Amino acid sequence: MAEAVDRGTIRNASEADQPKMLELLLRAFRRWPEFEIPVPALEHLRWKLRSDPIAARHQWVTEIDQRIAAMALRIFPRVRVRGRDYLARHDVDAAVDPDYQGRGLYRAILDHVFASPRDREFSLTFWFSTNPKTRRLGRAEDGEPFGNPIQVLQKPYDARAIVARRQERYGGRLPAPLAVLRIELEKAVNRLAHPPYLRRPRWKGSIHTLERFDDRIGEFFDEAARVFDFIVVRSRDYLNWRYCDPAAGRFTVRAAEQQGRLLGYLVLKVAEGEGSIADLLALPGRSDVVRSLLEDALHHFRGASVELVTCWMVSRHPFNGILRRYGFFDSRRSVGCRYRTLSLDRSELELLVDPRARIHLTHGDSDWV
Numbered sequence: 001m002a003e004a005v006d007r008g009t010i011r012n013a014s015e016a017d018q019p020k021m022l023e024l025l026l027r028a029f030r031r032w033p034e035f036e037i038p039v040p041a042l043e044h045l046r047w048k049l050r051s052d053p054i055a056a057r058h059q060w061v062t063e064i065d066q067r068i069a070a071m072a073l074r075i076f077p078r079v080r081v082r083g084r085d086y087l088a089r090h091d092v093d094a095a096v097d098p099d100y101q102g103r104g105l106y107r108a109i110l111d112h113v114f115a116s117p118r119d120r121e122f123s124l125t126f127w128f129s130t131n132p133k134t135r136r137l138g139r140a141e142d143g144e145p146f147g148n149p150i151q152v153l154q155k156p157y158d159a160r161a162i163v164a165r166r167q168e169r170y171g172g173r174l175p176a177p178l179a180v181l182r183i184e185l186e187k188a189v190n191r192l193a194h195p196p197y198l199r200r201p202r203w204k205g206s207i208h209t210l211e212r213f214d215d216r217i218g219e220f221f222d223e224a225a226r227v228f229d230f231i232v233v234r235s236r237d238y239l240n241w242r243y244c245d246p247a248a249g250r251f252t253v254r255a256a257e258q259q260g261r262l263l264g265y266l267v268l269k270v271a272e273g274e275g276s277i278a279d280l281l282a283l284p285g286r287s288d289v290v291r292s293l294l295e296d297a298l299h300h301f302r303g304a305s306v307e308l309v310t311c312w313m314v315s316r317h318p319f320n321g322i323l324r325r326y327g328f329f330d331s332r333r334s335v336g337c338r339y340r341t342l343s344l345d346r347s348e349l350e351l352l353v354d355p356r357a358r359i360h361l362t363h364g365d366s367d368w369v
Helices: 015-029 041-048 105-115 117-121 132-137 159-170 176-193 216-227 236-243 287-303 320-325 346-353
Strands: 002-005 008-012 060-064 067-075 078-081 084-096 124-127 150-156 206-210 230-232 251-258 261-271 274-282 308-314 338-341
Touching: 008 105, 015 041, 015 067, 015 084, 060 105, 067 105, 084 105, 105 117, 150 320, 159 176, 206 287, 216 236, 216 261, 216 274, 251 287, 261 287, 274 287, 287 320, 308 320, 338 346
Parallel strands: 084 124, 274 308
Antiparallel strands: 002 008, 008 060, 060 067, 067 084, 078 084, 078 230, 124 338, 150 308, 206 251, 251 261, 261 274
């Protein structure tokens, strides 16, 4: 189905469009994706477009003179809200060709998508954005911020290397010595406010690498999700697509088990001198398992000689305080996470405005890692 507008034709993307879509992403961002992957970029794009069997009919492009001038891509997780599962769409890659910017193409795609009958398949949408342009083009009715926001926590290992890399990539407002001093001061302040644990956690179990998630994840997730008001459903198929497909990136899944029972897992990634904790989940009340998984991951990162480890964690999440005691502090970066109801009644999500809402969102729930 296509819709002719003054600014081109908005239509559903086809498989044949994918090479042109990649060309657009590279023209718009110069590098795509913005992190290291072990496969060609086109394979990563194809991986992203197969997040769910319904994905093919929910990707949109604007065509002008047989050229893909704009696009809006999504992935399709299930979200559990107070024990009930809903189909959601997660807006990921939006791009406008530099030659066509200023014509309102991005706003036109959004308006078209919101008006499409296909959008009624979804109960809600959520997304992450640090791009000031997309934030300005959004309207108040386009979404609400979570009352209990995500903090980008960081644990620096080598402040000088971190500053040198940042200045090489982005420049810097502070001279290098002052930037290094600021990182060291933040580490010291965090250590005073959140003293490290004096003893290692004790529990009878083991941690090992999972090549793929198995059927145990269903029962584990149902129990782990009970304490949260909002969490992306971690099914076997979703997790294997997200973390165990080479086209997704180089992830390592570490699982904590006891007598064959899954107690928790942590997904980590090392790329370009930095480490990331993409996902972390454990059974309720098992801080010992969370701590053991974190210590295992930090051992892995030290072995890889990373300069910095990043972990997204909701500000009032029960894991947040544990991370602080392992040296993670708030970088004060915003990931701009917002949500909006679609077919779902708005009252169903009013709880998410509450700063005390029990929300579980991690780096891996975005496409930024």
